[in-house]
Amino acid sequence: MRAHSGRRPGESGTREAILAAARRQFAELGYDRTSMRQVALEAGVDPTLVSHFHGTKQQLFLEVVELPFQPADVLPALLTGDRDDAGARLAHFAIGVFESEQGRSRVVSLVRAAASEPEAARLVRDLLTREVLTPIAEGIGSDDAAYRASLVMSQIVGLIMARYIVEVEPLASRDASVIADAIAPTLQRYLTGDLT
The missing domain is CATH 1.10.357.10 (Tetracycline Repressor, domain 2)
Incomplete structure (x- = not known):
């Protein structure tokens, strides 16, 4: 049986998994050392999905970075x-x-x-x-x-x-x-x- 690649079936929380992985990696590794491929690996998704959902690395960063208060x-x-x-x-x-x-x-x-x-x-x-x-x-x-x-x-x-x-x-x-x-x-x- 071949490994499934691409989108997870159903409402699987793919976006949330990517955001959580990106948030953690940007915090621990900084902007320069965080890669889209590593975010995908941690989130357990195909790397193309990171770009599909969130665009560039800069766009992903801007999406996950926020103040811890309003x-x-x-x-x-x-x-x-x-x-x-x-x-x-x-x-x-x-x-x-x-x-x-x-x-x-x-x-x-x-x-x-x-x-x-x-x-x-x-x-x-x-x-x-x-x-x-x-x-x-x-x-x-x-x-x-x-x-x-x-x-x-x-x-x-x-x-x-x-x-x-x-x-x-x-x-x-x-x-x-x-x-x-x-x-x-x-x-x-x-x-x-x-x-x-």
Whole structure:
């Protein structure tokens, strides 16, 4: 009996299997080292189906990469409260996301891909800066909100690289709440402080 190739029979979850494999590989291997063929192999489908359902590798990446939260759901909580505590709220929220397995996987995937793929870098800028950080800076009444948001972004991306990707010690093993408390004053300065 010959092995079946091509489409799985019936409603088999082929698309979902491809997306799950792609999500995992982009997170663990980064954009450059993830291949359509390897995604197909892990999903247990013919490689042509990956292209059929999802187009190019770049299109597949854009389809599976997303923030581990909806900005509209979290912005009200991040904006509620004293303006002088905005850095602490953001620091504790961000660390909470990074410390969850799903959140860390998605954010690390985004940052790894952004380091090697221009379209991924644009996506990261749009997702984090335009949809989360600039609205926070604007919402607390900061002047030059876009610039301040980009400074906050530099701190957050640097933290992701150092703690979760490169695993610089003792930063990588330090308690999450200690890290959040340590970066909060820097985020606060970037959001509301004197930048001259």
